[in-house]
Every structure is written in C-alpha cells, then in structure tokens.
Amino acid sequence: MKYILLIEDDVTFSEMLKHFLERHKYEVDLSYNIKNALTLLKKQNYDLVFTDLRLPDGDGISLLKEIKNSKNNIPVVLMTSYAEVSTAVQAMKQGAFDYISKPFNPDEVLEVISNALDVKKTDTRDTIVSKISSKKDNSHASTDFVEGISAASKTLKEYIHLVAPTDMSVLITGESGTGKEVVAKNIHLKSLRKDKPFIAVDCGAIPKEIASSEFFGHKKGSFTGAIDDKIGHFEAANGGTLFLDEVGNLTYENQVQLLRALQERKVKPIGSNDEVFVDIRLITATNEDLLHAVDKGDFREDLYHRLNEFSIKVPNLKDRNDDLILYADFFLEKANKQLKKSIVGFSKDVLTLFQSYNWPGNLRELSNVIKRATLLTQTDVIHKNVLPDELVNSNKNSVPSNKFSAKKNEKELIISALQEVGNNKTKAAELLHITRKTLYNKIKEYSLS
Numbered sequence: 001m002k003y004i005l006l007i008e009d010d011v012t013f014s015e016m017l018k019h020f021l022e023r024h025k026y027e028v029d030l031s032y033n034i035k036n037a038l039t040l041l042k043k044q045n046y047d048l049v050f051t052d053l054r055l056p057d058g059d060g061i062s063l064l065k066e067i068k069n070s071k072n073n074i075p076v077v078l079m080t081s082y083a084e085v086s087t088a089v090q091a092m093k094q095g096a097f098d099y100i101s102k103p104f105n106p107d108e109v110l111e112v113i114s115n116a117l118d119v120k121k122t123d124t125r126d127t128i129v130s131k132i133s134s135k136k137d138n139s140h141a142s143t144d145f146v147e148g149i150s151a152a153s154k155t156l157k158e159y160i161h162l163v164a165p166t167d168m169s170v171l172i173t174g175e176s177g178t179g180k181e182v183v184a185k186n187i188h189l190k191s192l193r194k195d196k197p198f199i200a201v202d203c204g205a206i207p208k209e210i211a212s213s214e215f216f217g218h219k220k221g222s223f224t225g226a227i228d229d230k231i232g233h234f235e236a237a238n239g240g241t242l243f244l245d246e247v248g249n250l251t252y253e254n255q256v257q258l259l260r261a262l263q264e265r266k267v268k269p270i271g272s273n274d275e276v277f278v279d280i281r282l283i284t285a286t287n288e289d290l291l292h293a294v295d296k297g298d299f300r301e302d303l304y305h306r307l308n309e310f311s312i313k314v315p316n317l318k319d320r321n322d323d324l325i326l327y328a329d330f331f332l333e334k335a336n337k338q339l340k341k342s343i344v345g346f347s348k349d350v351l352t353l354f355q356s357y358n359w360p361g362n363l364r365e366l367s368n369v370i371k372r373a374t375l376l377t378q379t380d381v382i383h384k385n386v387l388p389d390e391l392v393n394s395n396k397n398s399v400p401s402n403k404f405s406a407k408k409n410e411k412e413l414i415i416s417a418l419q420e421v422g423n424n425k426t427k428a429a430e431l432l433h434i435t436r437k438t439l440y441n442k443i444k445e446y447s448l449s
C-alpha cells in the first residue's frame, strides 16, 4: 500500500481528502503544518508528499526545498489556488512533480497521485531529476514533442536531427518556457544513447555548498550529513545523456570541476580514493547570454567552448506564430485528458487574442493558460471570459516593443511600467514584452530599486 503524507491546514478539507484517499487504498498521514510534517518525514518513508502551498508556518516551496535537500527523493505534489498557479510553476521548476489547482475534482486528484507514484526515480539521488526510463520508446516521445510547422520550427527540427546521432555537446539557448528541456530530451531519444538514462539537473536549484556532491557523489561519512554513499549525476547518467539546465548559474568553482570532469572523463566522489570513468553526452541549456557572462568573467571561456560544440536556439513562441494553433490544440488535448474534460476548441475571439498576445512565458505560459481555461470551461468551447486578465487586456496596455528597444528611453519605460503595475515585476516584464530575468538585469543596470 502506498503511503502519502498530506499537509493541509484546512481541517475539514484535509479530513475529507484523507478519507477519500484512504477509500482508494492509500495510507495517509495528515499534518497541519510544516514543522510536524518534517518530523513525520524523518520517522516514516513516504511514497508521496501532497502539500498545500500556503501553510501556517511557511509555504510548500520551502518544504519542497527541505525535501530536496534531504536524502529523500519523494515526489511532491502541490495544491494551489488559481491565483498561485505561477508560483506552482516555479515550484515545478524547482523539482515539484506536479501541482493541482483547487477546487479539484476527485478523479483529478487520483490521476495526479497515481502519475506521481508511477514516476521512475533513482533512490540514491536527492535532487529531483527527471529520468526517462530506458524503456521509454520513441513513439511515446514523439507524441510529447510537437514539431511545429513554422519556418523556425522546421530549422529547429533539422538541427535536432542532425546533431542527435553525434556525441557532440549541445548548448541550447532560448527564453524561459520555450521548450529547451523538451528539445534536450528529444535529442537524447533520437541518439544512440536512447536506451540509457537521461538525467536532467537544474543547476539553478543546487545550493553551491552541495554542488560537488550532487555532481560527483560522496562516500558515507565524508562530511557531516553524508549518512550514506551517494551516486552523483555524472555516474547516474553513465552511458546516457546529462542535461544541465540553467548552466549559467554554476559558480566559478563548480565550472572548474565540471570542466575537469568533462576533459578527463572521470569523476571522484567526495571522500573516495577511486575515480570512476564516465561516458556521458552533455547537453546544457541557458536563458542567459552566456557569451556576455564570458566577457564579464563570470563564465569560463574554455568551458563555454566545451559546452558549445553545437548550439541550438529554441525560438520564442511569438516568433513561431504559425505553430500557435497547433500547440494550443496539443495543450487542450492534454488538459482534456488530465482533467477528464472534452472541450472541442477555442472561440474565434480567443484565437485572435492568442495570436496577438506576446507570450512572454512562451509554451509554458500557453500550456498553463489552456489548462486553467479548460478547468474553468463548462461548455464545449473555450471563451474569452476564462482567460487571465493580463492576456485579455494585453492589447490595451502594451508598451510597443520598438519603443522599448530605443536604449535612451529604456529606463523611463521600465519606471513607468513598474509604476503602472504597482511594482509587480512579473506584470511589468509582460507589459514591456521582456522576460522577468531581463527586467531584473535592467533594474540592476539602471540601479532602480
């Protein structure tokens, strides 16, 4: 019987959910706060943590981080309200398995839970990494990967086909949510290593103090907290592909270690005297300008060239307008399946809005907008009234991007956009048609607090 830790401070709701899950043959422990949950996690081996995002003594994300930093590799599913969906998406980037928006229907809960329990994990790794099972075949992968029909997508497809069968290191660039990880998986699945592991690691989520142990592993007792031997990501990916996301976030010291491991093709777990030979194909991704980081001395040039034997830029959604409907249909079909709905399509108004919106969050944003709209729609067709305000009002508010590109009034535009949205950086970035990251960089550049 699978054992679930449910963390929810709404007493009535949590009791109902507990009984519901028990009726479906799960064993459930209930906690109303994080403190108690952490105690329970130490005592018991759970198969799944199902937690509310907001709790009296903290949020689900800090709990998620605690779990990731511990030796457990338990899948974590978050419960959120609609307003928190963007936070939940951030949480997924930090390793949460999935999120589910309240109010949810019983079937949806069961599906999310069974998906999370099915997920393949290696029990020796403590950072949540996604691993494509070696048995996963290409036919399945191809249904998860929509190739697109726009010119930009065709070029992308061509590059993937060309580079996949080689052993070249690939640097994938592109804005957040464009599908860099999906492209990396696709390269792996089209490569000769497809039957070996694909290990995805978010370098931005690894605290620098434990990065060496994460990458190279450690021996029991080699430092305080090393209570067991641990295999690092390099060894876990042996024979297959190691995908390092947000590679620009590695510290200088970690860059040196990574370069050494790549050059020597062997790693030494912390506390071990033995080196382990590793045969990996490296794919990295970044949404930063790594060359700029090289110029500034923040990223090692030798490592940059080692990673960039071949580079692929994943286009923004806005630059693949011809694909938009194709992706919208794909995400609708996916949401229908997940939410057990049978919505047939979008109203004309919605499609027009989709075409004119700038999609700063790219495919991830499109997917989220459609999942939410699918849940809210009670008719056959998705109408404008279930779209988020920022999308519906985008045309009214938008600052023309050509204005923004004029360097001299950039600062003024940022200030006025921030004022207009009450200093909300996400909304300001959307208004300016730039990513949040770019906005943060510009705020720093112009010393705007």
Ligand SMILES: Nc1ncnc2c1ncn2[C@@H]1O[C@H](COP(=O)(O)OP(=O)(O)OP(=O)(O)O)[C@@H](O)[C@H]1O
Pocket (backbone or CB within 6 Å): 093, 144, 145, 146, 147, 174, 175, 176, 177, 178, 179, 180, 181, 182, 183, 245, 285, 287, 330, 363, 364, 367
């Ligand atoms: N070609 C595609 N076909 C189908 N779905 C896709 C495709 N590309 C991306 N997606 C979906 O879009 C979402 C974002 O993709 P992904 O996480 O790969 O983006 P990313 O560029 O790696 O994001 P980040 O920079 O924030 O890590 C995911 O839900 C993914 O499944």
